Amino acid sequence: MRLSQAWIVARHDMSIFRRRRGVLYGLIALPFAVGIGFPALVGVIVHRGTGGLESYLPDLVNAFSFWWVIGAGILPTTIAAYGIVGEKVEKSLEPLLSTPTTDGEILLGKTLAAFLPTMAAVWAGSVLYQVLVDLETRGALGYLLYPSWGMAVILFVLAPLACLYAVEFSVLVSSRVTDARSAQQYAGIIFLPLIFIYIAGEIGTIPLDTVNLLYFSGALAALVLALFYVSLRLFRREEILTQWK
Numbered sequence: 001m002r003l004s005q006a007w008i009v010a011r012h013d014m015s016i017f018r019r020r021r022g023v024l025y026g027l028i029a030l031p032f033a034v035g036i037g038f039p040a041l042v043g044v045i046v047h048r049g050t051g052g053l054e055s056y057l058p059d060l061v062n063a064f065s066f067w068w069v070i071g072a073g074i075l076p077t078t079i080a081a082y083g084i085v086g087e088k089v090e091k092s093l094e095p096l097l098s099t100p101t102t103d104g105e106i107l108l109g110k111t112l113a114a115f116l117p118t119m120a121a122v123w124a125g126s127v128l129y130q131v132l133v134d135l136e137t138r139g140a141l142g143y144l145l146y147p148s149w150g151m152a153v154i155l156f157v158l159a160p161l162a163c164l165y166a167v168e169f170s171v172l173v174s175s176r177v178t179d180a181r182s183a184q185q186y187a188g189i190i191f192l193p194l195i196f197i198y199i200a201g202e203i204g205t206i207p208l209d210t211v212n213l214l215y216f217s218g219a220l221a222a223l224v225l226a227l228f229y230v231s232l233r234l235f236r237r238e239e240i241l242t243q244w245k
Helices: 003-017 021-048 053-065 067-074 076-089 103-141 149-174 180-202 210-234 237-243
Strands: none
Touching: 003 103, 021 053, 021 067, 021 076, 021 103, 053 067, 053 103, 053 149, 053 180, 067 076, 067 103, 067 149, 067 180, 076 103, 076 149, 103 149, 103 210, 149 180, 149 210
16 A cells, blocks of 8 residues: 555545535634533533532533544544545545546545545644643642543554544445435444443543543444444445445
């Protein structure tokens, strides 16, 4: 597999996405909303001054932090789903599929095109989130919640894996359907397991501590590898070129 060819595909896709305002607005809106909204909610809880903040506030903030994993799973679905079926609809996919670029290089390039801007948005929003949470909680707790090992696992292990999971699933779906709307609808189901994990952490069923986050990361890494293998097996450029209308 030639990384240079994959990067050419990724640059081509990212140049298209930069011209689509809806994609750009989505990349900005969700990290901005989470980065400001959850610290504001934490601030309301702190300012109410209810007793026992030291016992439950760190766990609550840990659960809120998991939204960066959910965001990493939501944000790339539109980009990745459009990456194949959208280009097919706009008649820009056939020239790419007619080149000597291998299936693996095409899939890797389209994965990078969705992964890189998503993670840049997630990491930028998370900096705002951590600073604001620390400002709201330092007085009540007497120490800074961030940076922490748990947040490091979320941002640099679990969120990238969630993003890759979303991208691979979206690319897989978009290579099998023939319109962008259907691809986005099917891809939308992928973040439901992440929502369930968040709810379990919120109600205390599954503590979202560093150990459990690493367990989730291992399971997600195995799933990402499996999805990439399945994508390579099911991606048939001849069928896309000759049978899609």
